[in-house]
Amino acid sequence: MRNEDIIEINKNYWNGHADLWFGTTALPKYGVCFPTEDDLNLFGDVSGAKMLEICCGSGHSLLYNAARGAGELWGIDLSQKQLDNASKLLDENGYRAKLICAKMEEDIDIPKQYFDFVYSIYGIGWTTDLQGTLDRIASYLKKDGIFIFSWHHPLHYCIAWSCDERKDVFEDDKFVMTKSYFDESYFTMPVHDSEIVLRNRKMSTYINALAKAGFFIEQFIEASDTGAADAADVSDKRVRKAGMLPISFCIKARKM
Numbered sequence: 001m002r003n004e005d006i007i008e009i010n011k012n013y014w015n016g017h018a019d020l021w022f023g024t025t026a027l028p029k030y031g032v033c034f035p036t037e038d039d040l041n042l043f044g045d046v047s048g049a050k051m052l053e054i055c056c057g058s059g060h061s062l063l064y065n066a067a068r069g070a071g072e073l074w075g076i077d078l079s080q081k082q083l084d085n086a087s088k089l090l091d092e093n094g095y096r097a098k099l100i101c102a103k104m105e106e107d108i109d110i111p112k113q114y115f116d117f118v119y120s121i122y123g124i125g126w127t128t129d130l131q132g133t134l135d136r137i138a139s140y141l142k143k144d145g146i147f148i149f150s151w152h153h154p155l156h157y158c159i160a161w162s163c164d165e166r167k168d169v170f171e172d173d174k175f176v177m178t179k180s181y182f183d184e185s186y187f188t189m190p191v192h193d194s195e196i197v198l199r200n201r202k203m204s205t206y207i208n209a210l211a212k213a214g215f216f217i218e219q220f221i222e223a224s225d226t227g228a229a230d231a232a233d234v235s236d237k238r239v240r241k242a243g244m245l246p247i248s249f250c251i252k253a254r255k256m
Contacts, residue, residue: 001186003128006197007078007103010126013194014079018058020192022085025122026060030150031248033239035225037064042148042219042252046070049116052140054104054133054149055123059086059097066095073097074115076104078126104136105129112139118147122248125151130201134213141255147215150250153222154181157200159245161237175244206251215253222246 028037037043048071053062056075066073073090075097077083083099090097102108104127118137127133137147158181162174179200186199210217224242241247 001197003105006128006186007105009195009197011078013191013196014077015081016194017192018079018081018085022058023060026057027064027121029121030250031122031152033224033242034150034248034250035221035223039225040219040221040250042250043068043117043119043146046117050074050114051117051119052076052110052115053123054118054120054137055126056086056097056099057082057121057123059089061119061121062086062097063090063093063095066090066093066097074100074110076100076102076108076110078103104133107136110140113142115140116142116145118145120149122150122152124149125198125201128199130205131209131212134209134215138213138215138255143255145255147210147253147255148250150248151206152200153246153249154200154202155245156247161241175241203249210251210253214256216256217251217253219252220249221251222249 025031030036030040043065046065047069050072051065051070052074054076056062056077059075062073062075073095075083075086077086077099078101080101083101086097087099100108100110104123118140124130124133141147158177158179159175160178162176181202184199184201184205186197188195188197207217224246238247
C-alpha cells in the first residue's frame with residue numbers, strides 16, 4: 001500500500017469520527033494507564049513559550065498549555081474536522097492558536113528554529129515517514145528546544161491475553177505473543193464502522209531516528225499507572241494488562 005493511500009484512509013477515519021474522540025488522550029494525560037504531566041512535569045514552566053503540537057486533534061492539549069501561560073500556540077492536524085473542533089474549544093475558552101490542516105510528513109509553512117517546545121500526544125506513530133517527520137520537527141525548534149511525544153508501546157500490539165478457546169474465556173495473568181516485535185509492516189485495524197492503518201515500530205527505530213535528527217534523549221518513560229485508570233475509559237482487562245507490561249511510552253528529547 002502506498003503512503004499516500006495510508007494517509008488518505010486515516011484522514012477519512014478522523015474526519016468521520018473526530019467527535020467520538022473529543023478530549024481523549026490529551027494533556028495532562030500521555031496515554032492509557034500512564035503517569036500524567038502532573039506526575040512527570042516534563043514540560044516544566046511554559047510561561048511565554050512558543051509551542052507547536054503535531055496532530056493536535058480536538059485541541060485539549062493546546063488548551064492545557066494555554067491555561068498554563070504558553071505565549072504562542074500552533075497546531076497541525078491531518079483532519080479538518082479535528083481542527084474545527086479545536087478552534088471551537090479554544091475560542092469558547094478565550095484562546096487562539098494558529099491551526100494548520102496538513103500532513104506532518106510534508107513541508108509546511110511553519111517558521112524554522114522558532115519554537116521552544118514541539119510535542120505530540122499519541123500522534124507521531126501515525127506518520128508514514130518517521131525520519132522525515134522528526135527532521136522537520138528538529139527544524140522547527142530553537143537550539144536546545146524540547147520535543148516531547150507519547151505513543152503506543154510496541155509490546156502492546158505484540159502481546160495479548162491467552163484465551164482458553166474451549167471455555168471462551170481469558171486466562172488470568174497469561175499472555176501470548178500474537179506478532180513479532182521485529183515486524184514493522186503496516187496493518188489494517190477495524191475501528192467503529194471504518195478502519196485505520198498503523199505500523200508497530202520498535203523502540204530502537206524511534207530512538208535511532210531521534211538521534212539521526214539531532215536530538216538528545218533526556219527521558220524515556222515506559223511505565224504503568226493502573227491506580228489512576230478511569231474505569232469509564234478502560235476495561236478491567238486492559239488495566240490488568242498494564243500492570244504487567246507498558247501500554248504506552250513517552251520520550252523527552254532536546255535539540256542539540
